Amino acid sequence: MAGKALNKTNLTALGPEVLADLLLEAVKGDAARQRRVRMALAADDGPQTVAADVRKRFVAIRRAKGFLVRPAQKKLAQELTGIIEMIETRIAPTAPGLAYELLWTQLHLAEGIQERTDDSWGTIGETMHAAMEAIARIAPSLTLGPETLADQILEATVADGYGAFDGAIEALATAMGPDGLAALKEKASAACDAPITEADLAPYDYVRKADRENRARRARNATLERILQEVADLQGDVDGWMAKYSAEQLTYHTIAPDAATRLLKAGRAEEALVLIRKAIAAQRGDRHDSRELDDAHFACLSALGRKDDLRDALWARFEAQLCPDALRHHLKLLADSEDIEAAEAARAVVLAHPEMTRALWFCHVTQDLPLARHLIDARPTELDGDVYEVLAPLAEEMSPSHPLQAVLLWRALIDFSLTQQRKGRYGHAARHLQSCAEADTRIADYGPHPSHDVYQQALHEVHARKSSFWEAVAE
Known part of the structure; x- marks a missing residue:
């Protein structure tokens, strides 16, 4: 049936009374949509009123015990996404601290929700990620003290079993500033050095006594070491970032390119080249296409102005992988009198x-x-x-x-x-x-x-x- 398009302009033209009737009909029997409409109505009474409604809903979610089947999980995720949007648009502009508090509370709901549903689709995880992205946007307006933020991040991240607080350090780095990052580093380092408690040992009763403490320490410190690495990265401390990895791990094709990139950014191109060449040597005989390793190698040679070595490395990648990008880059580095001959040689390589x-x-x-x-x-x-x-x-x-x-x-x-x-x-x-x-x-x-x-x-x-x-x- 022909008619007007369903868009904001045409709906506005219907007038408030017609729209109110349509909205009431649309939300009838849908508790989640009814809650969202009530929150929107409360927004006119100020951020505190909206926050009170949001907190009530969070309490109800936290107390719920029933298993969430897939449709219910999707519905809850949609509701939480709507709450994030409301917090960011209705509360954050005038009360960023309150908005942050509510979003941080929502992230704490993740564990309880995850324990009563199968999130193999990542639906709940994506919702929590959206909450963290909203926190990152609010962060520049926060006035919380650096120490307070550092304490909150450390506590939440260490206790996080479902990744809800992944990215918290980067999201709040602006709000923490240099003092907050330094405080977080100090607190995480102290936690790493702290004695192992009975609570740390409890999950490892099945491990023989001689190995129990080392096992518990590794498990406890894994997250703390990740925190220290993220802080080091944000502080531009390349050595601190690399400290988490052994010499062997720094030759892995999944780690070496990131390490070399950071060394280059710090103006340490010679070190980056040594590291990346060790990684390339370690990968010899492996059929894996080490594209990231090669790209990091090219970046090192380029930074050092080693044009001849760069041409040779680009050609080697082309011969091994028939990489069009490497060939194009190689040809651009040649003189006009050489590129035609090189292009013909490349065709012969492809044919053979x-x-x-x-x-x-x-x-x-x-x-x-x-x-x-x-x-x-x-x-x-x-x-x-x-x-x-x-x-x-x-x-x-x-x-x-x-x-x-x-x-x-x-x-x-x-x-x-x-x-x-x-x-x-x-x-x-x-x-x-x-x-x-x-x-x-x-x-x-x-x-x-x-x-x-x-x-x-x-x-x-x-x-x-x-x-x-x-x-x-x-x-």
């Missing part, structure tokens, strides 16, 4: 690369269709029809200018789908066969490959019983 699919991916990304044609002509038996995400788009791109090579790509996809009986792909395979028929009119010579008619006849003979495929072809 042992992984056919990676070579075709390079052609697709760089849109070098003539190179793809040479590659397919030289190595047609190496086409892997299982790699749909590479072959299918490349075939479409090649069809106008290189129809025979496009057909060979489509045939590889069709053959794999039928031979491996991937019924979910039969519809795609049927479309690919139709594309082959369309391209056939533009192919004068199939060379050593069977013509379209011969190929289709062979499909009938080998796969005659795959009726769902042939039905899709006939559609």
Whole structure:
């Protein structure tokens, strides 16, 4: 039915009485929406009135014991998200301290909620993350003392079992300032050095006595060490940030790039280069594509002005991974008289690369269709029809200018789908066969490959019983 669009302008034109009737009808029987409307009405009475309603709702949530099934969990998450929005828009502008208090209280609800629901979808976690983001936006307006904030962060983070307070240090760094960060560092360090208590040992009664204290200390201090690392990072203390890791850990491809980046930022490029080269050496023989390691290596060489070494490193990455970005960067560093020769050498590397699919991916990304044609002509038996995400788009791109090579790509996809009986792909395979028929009119010579008619006849003979495929072809 035709009508006006459902937007704010058209709704406003209805007038307050009509809108009030519609709203009452919409919230009828929905307690969560009714609560939100009541809170919105209370906003006219000032932030304290809204805060009182929010606190009442938080108390009810904290006292609830029933298990939250998925629909109830989603509904609660939507309600909490609405409360965050209300706190930020109705309370924070005039009472940022009160808004912070309410958001911090909401984060403390996470543990109780998580214990009575399955949050494998991350619904509740995302809501709490939204609350922390709101705190970060409010933080510049807070007037709480640095020591108070440091105490609150330490207490909440150490007791946090569900990650609700992850990011609290960064979110409140502006409000804490240098004094607050220093206080938090001092408090966390003191907590790390404190004696192990009976409460710390209690969860490890099953561990033999000789190892119990070390086990309890490691568990207790893990969070404290993370706090110290985050504080060090915000203070620009690279050594403090790196102190959490052993020499071996600093060679891991997941850690070394971050460490090198921080050293570079601190003006310690030589140290960064030594660290990153140790990490690269440790990864030799590992088939993992160490993109982050290589990028950090390039950044170190660039910072040190080692242009020749940078060119060599970029070329090495291109040869190993057929990385288009590395090749482009390498070519930009060459003189005009050298880049053409280097580009030809790069094409030879692609043509000879042992992984056919990676070579075709390079052609697709760089849109070098003539190179793809040479590659397919030289190595047609190496086409892997299982790699749909590479072959299918490349075939479409090649069809106008290189129809025979496009057909060979489509045939590889069709053959794999039928031979491996991937019924979910039969519809795609049927479309690919139709594309082959369309391209056939533009192919004068199939060379050593069977013509379209011969190929289709062979499909009938080998796969005659795959009726769902042939039905899709006939559609």
